[in-house]
Every structure is written in C-alpha cells, then in structure tokens.
Amino acid sequence: KLGIPVTGVVSKDYQAAVEAMGAGQAQIGFLPSLQLWQANDRYGASVVLQTERNGNITYPGQFMTNNPDKYCSTPVVERDGMSFCNGADALKGPAGLDSITKIAGAKVAVLGPGSPAGYIYPMLALKEAGVDIDSGFQKVPVTANDASVLAVYNGDAEVGFSFWDARTLVKKDKPDVGQKVVVFGLTNEIPNDGVAVSKDLSPDLQKKISTALEEYSTTDEGSAALKAVYSITKLAPADPSSLDVVARAAQELGLQ
Template sequence: MTKKSFILLLAFSLIAVACGGSAEEVVEEAVVEEAVVETLDSPATTAAPTLDKITFGFVPSAEQTELQDNIQPMMQVLSEGLGIEVEGFVTSDYSGLLVAMGSGQADVGAFNTLGYVNAMRAFPKRLEAIAKVVRYGSGSYHGTFWTNDPSVCDTTPVIGAFENIDGVPTLVEGSDTEQPAVKALQVGWNYDGTPHDTIQRGLACNADLSVMIGEKVAFVEEGSTSGYLYPSLQLKNMGIDYKNDITQVFTGSHDGAISSVYNGDTKFGVAYDDARRSIRKTNPDVGQVVIAIGITAEIPNDVIAVRSDLPADIKAKIYTILSEYIATEEGAAVMDEIYGWTGLDPAENSEFDVVKQAAEEFGLYDD
C-alpha cells in the first residue's frame, strides 16, 4: 500500500471503514473535504478529553459476527479490571483498524504484524505496542500453503505439520494420539494439547510449490502478513510470478481462504499456521480435506497496540489484565478461539522493524 493510498483511505473512509459503513455515506459527510488537508501524522481525532470508555478494535480472522461474539468475555474482563466500559468491535478489513486507531476512534487494537507496521508508517507518533502474542511458547508464526488435491504431493499425506528447523521447512509427523512436535496447535487437538474427540487430525505432505502455477490460489488480503505478503515473497524468490503465474483470489479472512480450498472454489490457498481450526466446528473433516504442503519463513507474532496518548497507568493495566486473563482456563479457551493466542509478552515498536524491511523489499511502499 502506497502513502498515496493511505491518504485516499483517510479522505474517503476515515469513519466508514472503521465502523463498517458504506462509501456512499462518507461522500455525503460534510467533513470529508476537511480530512483531505490533514496529514497522516496529524489526523482528526474523536478521543474524548475525559477517558470514560475504551474502544478495542480487532481485525477479521473469522466471520465478523462470530468474532464479535467471541471477544465479549475479554471485553467484560477488561471493563471490570479497568473500572471503565470497554467496547470491542471488528473492522471490515485490516485497513479499517489502521484508520480507527490513527484517527482516535479506537484506543486499543489487535493487529496482525504487517497491519501494525503499516499503521506505524501512516501514524508514526500515535501508536505504541504494549504486547506481542505468544502462540504455544513461540513469539513467531508462519504462513501455510494448502491444497485439496493429494495428487500434487510428492509424498503420501500423513498426520503431521510443518516446522522451520534450522531455517528449512520440515514435515514433522504425528499420529492419531500424538500431536506433531511443532509450535502451532493443529486442527485435531484441543488448546491443552489433548486429542479432540470428534475433529479429524490434519494431513500434510511434501510438495513443490510450482504445482500452484496456472491455478487459483486463495489469499486473505494484501494487508495480511501470513495470508499474502510472506507467501508471495516466497513464490517470488522461487521464480514464480505471484501475480501472473497464478490466479489470485482474495477471501478477506483466514477462514475464508481455508473455506475456499475446503469447498473446492480454489485448488490452493494460504493462511496462518493451522487456520483449519477456524472452521473445524462446522467441518470436522477439514484436516483431511485441506492438506498442508509447505510453510513460509517465520513471522513475528501479532501485536496489541494502544494510542500513545493514553495514560501510562491505563496502558500498564491493559497489559496486566490481558496477560493474567490469558493465563486462566477461560481466557486460554477464549483467546484460542479468537486468534490462537496462548500468552503475551511485553513489546516495543522497534521489534517490528524486520517486517517493515520485508515490506520495503517487496515494494509495498513504492510510490
């Protein structure tokens, strides 16, 4: 996304994108013309002088309605701990949270990695990372390549998953009773690592990613680190033109990409870690139908960020409440359902420089 794109985004969707409104509604707003003359460093803010409510924004990892329901227990815990009403909302896409945070319409945001890097670039003085996500002991994750066609496999699909071992994507086998020894929780397993009673175990196989040439590939969206940027970089480095050698299909969410492969709308797809878990309740055989065929390089995990002008004690309390909540049985179950989070560590903005560098190498910010 170019800097010009961010300016247009602010001009035409400062309010509507963050709240899911229509573009037509924004055009009719009298304030749109004023927003055009503002800089990215100094956008309009709707923050009230007295903090009597916190607004927490989330990007879509699943269908918006389902995710909106899933975040409510966490909002209740934050409200009780802070003594302030905390309202959660799900933006229509990654850019929506960027605009909401930069304009002051949201106070806290759960960003994917690239989304936060984009937000820092657009609003360098307005956002502050307070936590980075831990998933099953790991501070990083990866994108996974998927297929519904076992004939593309070089090896017979087995219960297993991929892990980067010494920088090399390696297929690690498991069994019906033993989860593969990888960091990411797999589709046929509970968040505590025990086998699930009804969800089938997930299959994986080795395959050359060149099998994707000439085929439809389901991506998340261009703002997704694991669902577009890193997979595209990997294809590019293999000599595959990720725009012309394949047919890109953008689904808008990770479960959308998995569903596209599961339903046969596309032969291949990419999404984070084992995103098959996102549709396992309605499709318990997803692990057998959608097969992992490879992974990307490691990506720094998601981030929770706040408006930099929030009171310091509020920032500290938000981190403490969320960190303690995710350590409880209820919190672990809720966070696993939302994004697959299992813990939090403190974070600083500088930790995401590596993703910024990758985006710049990819030409994402070229004018």
C-alpha cells in the same frame, strides 16, 4: 480493572483498524504484526503485548491444497488429525518451498495485501521462487483465513494461503478438513500478532491496559476466551523490534 467503560468493535479489515487508531477512533488495537508496526510507525502507537501460541512467538504461513498428487514430493503424513507433506509436519518454517513453483497457472485463494500469512509471506516466497505473482496464477480473493481453507476444501481454489494452522478454525463444521486439505509448504516464520495502544493515552493508562490484558490471559476465563477467538494461549510483553522483519517483507512487495 481500568475503572472506565471499554467498547469493543470489529473492524472491516486490518488496515481499517490501523487508521481508526490514527484518527483517534480507537485507542486499543489487536493487530497482526505488520499492522502493529504501521500503527507505531505512522501514528506513534505503543506496541505493548504480543501473543504466544503454545509457547511460540512466531508462526509460519501455510500453502495448502486439495491436490496433493501435484504438490507433494513426499508421502502425505498425518499429525494430530491434520495432513502434511514435504516436511511441513515439522510445523516450523520454511518447509516445502521447492514445490511452490507448481502453483503457476492454478487457482489460488489469497487474502488481502495487509495479511502477513495470507498474502505477504506466501507472495514473497513465490516471487523469490521465480513465479510471476501478478499474472502467473489466478487469484481467488477471500476475506479471512478460514475462508481460504474453505475455498480449498470446497474446490473453489486448488491452493490457498493462510496462517498455520487455520484448518482448525473449520474443523468443527468440516471434520474431514484435515484429510481433504493438505499443507505442502510453510513460509519463513512471521512475528506473532499483538496489542497496540494509542499515544493519546497517558503512560499510566497504557501500563494499566497492558497489565490488565496480560493478567487476564493467565486466568482460566481469559485463556479460554483468547483461545476460542484466535488460538492465543498467552499475552506477553512485546518486542517491537521483532516486527521490523515483516515490514521489510512488505516493502519487498511494494506494499510500504
């Protein structure tokens, strides 16, 4: 649809993708909310699209555990094959945050500081709950949301952070993940990820890119591809101002 070749590259991490856009090495970025804001703020990229997942334009980060007896103050309930407690089955944050102080002293699977759901929002919730986020628990570094789920599943960590509901990423290989890994808390809602395009592209080409991607997401092929890659059901025009909240959260942790 663009009439030019497009090459896809998987970056080593979120920040590398932002810097690639700033250095002119990438012109289109599929990025989490914080990195969308950074690409715009630092390098003038245009945030053109944001994802929708089953009609939702925000999502919570989740606290999950293999030790529900410790973290669940309400009975574990099952919804769509996944286990929850402390009201987290409402699937909307915040929920269950009065239980997260029990994390003190535990081993916790944590993504890198660029991850809104795997680091920023859970860490901010812990800080606001009075937990020492520097030395109050043992961090188990992981590189992806599915790795956080597997760390809890395999017992390498007692608690893990991820986006909701990253357990679905490993369900094919670990059919009992919904029973072994219980979500006991949800963070405040986080703006969805989306697409940024470089300021070096002409306004006409920026528009062509955003239109092509948005239209592709409505086709059977596009919808299936986006869902398989990242549980995305639709791409829609972005609201860049919605990203300010995640930037403020990062600033409260000294990450900006």
